[in-house]
Amino acid sequence: MATAHKTxxxxxxxxxxGLSAAIYGARAGMEPIVVQGLQPGGQLTITTDVExxxxxxxxxxxxxxxxxxxxxxVHVGTRxxxxxxxxxxxxxxxxxxxxxxxxxxxxxxxxxxxxxxARWLGVPxxxxxxxxxxxxxxxxxxxxxxxxxxxVIGGGNTAVEEALYLTNHSDDVTLIHRRxxxxxxxxxxxxxxxxxxxxxxxxxxxxxxxxxxxxELRALALTDTVTGEQSEIVxxxxxxxxxxxxxxELFKGKLAMDDTGYLLVEAGTPKTAIPGVYAAxxxxxxxxxxxxxxxxxxxxxxxxxxxxxxxxxxxxxKAEVAx
Numbered sequence: 001m002a003t004a005h006k007t008x009x010x011x012x013x014x015x016x017x018g019l020s021a022a023i024y025g026a027r028a029g030m031e032p033i034v035v036q037g038l039q040p041g042g043q044l045t046i047t048t049d050v051e052x053x054x055x056x057x058x059x060x061x062x063x064x065x066x067x068x069x070x071x072x073x074v075h076v077g078t079r080x081x082x083x084x085x086x087x088x089x090x091x092x093x094x095x096x097x098x099x100x101x102x103x104x105x106x107x108x109x110x111x112x113x114x115x116x117x118a119r120w121l122g123v124p125x126x127x128x129x130x131x132x133x134x135x136x137x138x139x140x141x142x143x144x145x146x147x148x149x150x151x152v153i154g155g156g157n158t159a160v161e162e163a164l165y166l167t168n169h170s171d172d173v174t175l176i177h178r179r180x181x182x183x184x185x186x187x188x189x190x191x192x193x194x195x196x197x198x199x200x201x202x203x204x205x206x207x208x209x210x211x212x213x214x215x216e217l218r219a220l221a222l223t224d225t226v227t228g229e230q231s232e233i234v235x236x237x238x239x240x241x242x243x244x245x246x247x248x249e250l251f252k253g254k255l256a257m258d259d260t261g262y263l264l265v266e267a268g269t270p271k272t273a274i275p276g277v278y279a280a281x282x283x284x285x286x287x288x289x290x291x292x293x294x295x296x297x298x299x300x301x302x303x304x305x306x307x308x309x310x311x312x313x314x315x316x317x318k319a320e321v322a323x
Contacts, residue, residue: 002102005081007033009305010107012085012097013247015042016291017281018113019069020298021305025111026077028306033079033105035097040082041066042115043282044291046130051143053291065291081105090254090274109276109305112255112263113298114247116282116289120240121153125209133217134209136240138162139290142169148236151176151220153206159241160184160192166239167197174198174233178205178225201233209238246283255279262286270301276308 008030011018018034025032039045047062074080083099088110095110118136120126126134135141138152142165150170152163155177161184163175175192180202182189192198204222210232212218219234246261255272256264263279265271270278278301281294 002104004104004106005033005079006106007031007079008108008309009033009111009302010095010097010105010109011035011111011113012088012250013037013042013111013113013115013281013283014040014070014080015044015066015113015115015281015294016069017115017283017294017298017301018042018111019066019073020295021111021113021278021280021302022073022078022298023069023076024299024302025305026073028302030109030302030306030309031077031079032073032302033081033107034073035081035083035085035099035105037114038084041070043117047140049131049141049144050291052140085250088250088254090251090277092274092276095277109308110278111270111298111301111305112251112272112277112279112283113281113294113301114250114283115294116244116246116262116286118240118244119242121206121242123206123208125211126240129209129211129217132211132215133236134238134240137289138165138239138241141237141239142166145169145237147171149234150174150237150239151233151235152239152241153177154241154243155179155182155184156241156243157184157188158243160188162239162241163198164188164191164195167195171197174235175200176204176206176220176222176233177202179203204231206238244282244286244289246286248283258286260286269304270297271304276305278304 009025009032011034014036022032044062085097089096097105146169149172151174203225207221210219263284270280280297280301
């Protein structure tokens with residue numbers, strides 16, 4: 001039978017944003033519930049080496065980091081639910097989420113931390129070589145390619161920004177684009193074309209990622225989109241930079257979004273237009289998209305949720321006194 005679970009703070013999503021919100025919420029006595037979703041732990045569970053999360057002098061593993069975050073959240077009083085939310089009711093004053101098995105989750109406040117997923121090309125070798133030379137995040141993994149040859153695939157702002165960032169680590173960066181012109185902002189294009197470390201290959205699409213004898217990425221197979229000519233480019237690392245897709249389908253028509261689907265929040269805060277509802281992490285951040293920024297946003301969401309509940313309780317008591 002379906003069960004109704006009630007909490008002062010409901011969190012949808014269990015990546016760094018959701019679990020950080022849970023840790024702060026639990027320590028504030030809000031007894032949060034985290035509904036883990038389709039990918040418990042978020043994108044870090046498919047990331048191997050993590051070298052940029054503060055507090056660890058040696059390289060750590062993404063799945064281990066998320067296991068530790070979850071264990072900490074549980075230790076301080078979070079309830080973890082292994083369910084997938086299929087619908088939400090944000091009409092309030094209590095916010096209700098329904099799982100695919102019929103269970104309902106009712107929260108006096110709601111933290112949306114459903115994250116975003118990198119868009120992939122969907123060609124052979126891409127997923128098999130993920131973490132073995134293929135990545136979707138230059139900021140995360142570029143450090144591992146110091147002094148090596150790298151390529152970036154794409155033609156929008158994301159691709160150009162990734163290529164420019166990679167010049168901090170590599171003197172040989174190639175941007176591969178399937179068209180004969182970029183879609184990125186002109187100021188970014190100017191910076192790209194002015195950088196002597198970056199070359200551009202036009203009118204080429206990636207057919208597959210090819211491993212070497214060591215099982216790591218060796219080369220990309222390309223096809224010319226105009227002539228059909230096939231070729232290869234040898235590289236140590238390939239960064240797929242064709243954008244991200246925020247997991248916001250549940251909230252269409254219920255919360256304001258930008259034209260790419262990211263939830264809109266009040267500048268400098270995780271507050272949405274609905275009081276008591278917060279969006280934290282990659283679901284509302286299309287700029288930074290880092291574990292540490294997501295964790296910080298989760299902390300902010302929990303602190304704001306605590307203040308919201310305290311203010312609401314104060315108003316209730318004041319009304320009782322006045323009556």
